[in-house]
Amino acid sequence: MASYKTQGIILKRTNLGEADRILTIYTKNKGKIKVVAKGVRKTLSKLAGHLELFCLTKLEIAEGRNLDIITGADTLKCFIKIRSNLEATNTAYYLAEIVQNLMAENQSHPEIFKLLDEVLEHLDNGQSKLLLAYFEINFLSYAGFRPELYHCLSCDKDAISKENYFSFHEGGLVCGECHKGDIKISDEAIKVLRLFLNRRISAIQKIKTHPKLAKEIENITSSYINNIYQKEFKSKRFLKTR
Ligand SMILES: [Zn+2]
Incomplete structure (x- = not known):
């Protein structure tokens, strides 16, 4: 054998x-x-x-x-601390559920393996808020849904300050003229998502003091992943941070 x-x-x-x-x-x-x-x-x-x-x-x-x-x-x-903290355990269940449901069997993605390991490590060190947003956006990117964050997906114009929307359907930015009832996205949120996609996990620390921005980012990444999955993640309802 x-x-x-x-x-x-x-x-x-x-x-x-x-x-x-x-x-x-x-x-x-x-x-x-x-x-x-x-x-x-x-x-x-x-x-x-x-x-x-x-x-x-x-x-x-x-x-x-x-x-x-x-x-x-x-x-x-x-990750011993994850298992002794209920919120961290629930967060880990959610990460596991995403990977289980959105990845096919026997398809190697070493970046996703590394990302999962990195995020569990941070979770074990006591971080949970925004860590999910960081995971979601990078996971989607490696799974083939990298969002466009520099140009309008409809007219290809550069993202202009203060007038951008995020289209879950198109997978990224659309400008003020092209958007069709998509969700507005702030310049700060675009900047943070770009940092996240460059695997700058340290950006999480900087946003911690801006709860409104953190909420905006979490809303975008979690809605984006739900839009792709087209179902509810069962473990999500146990998360207090969401
Ligand atoms: Zn446009």
């Missing part, structure tokens, strides 16, 4: 039979995978304790006839 090694973040665990589990994992090399951990619920299992939710884990996997099978697991990083 062929086997492979990779690193992955555990997104979901479902019990199977008496002692097994099916795991959904976001891996560095293969993107989202669904695998079986046999006997993992038995006390003496060597895998037990190494396949916890949201942990970054080194994996050895054998190709199976139906689902692949985990043959070795070693925890690299467990």
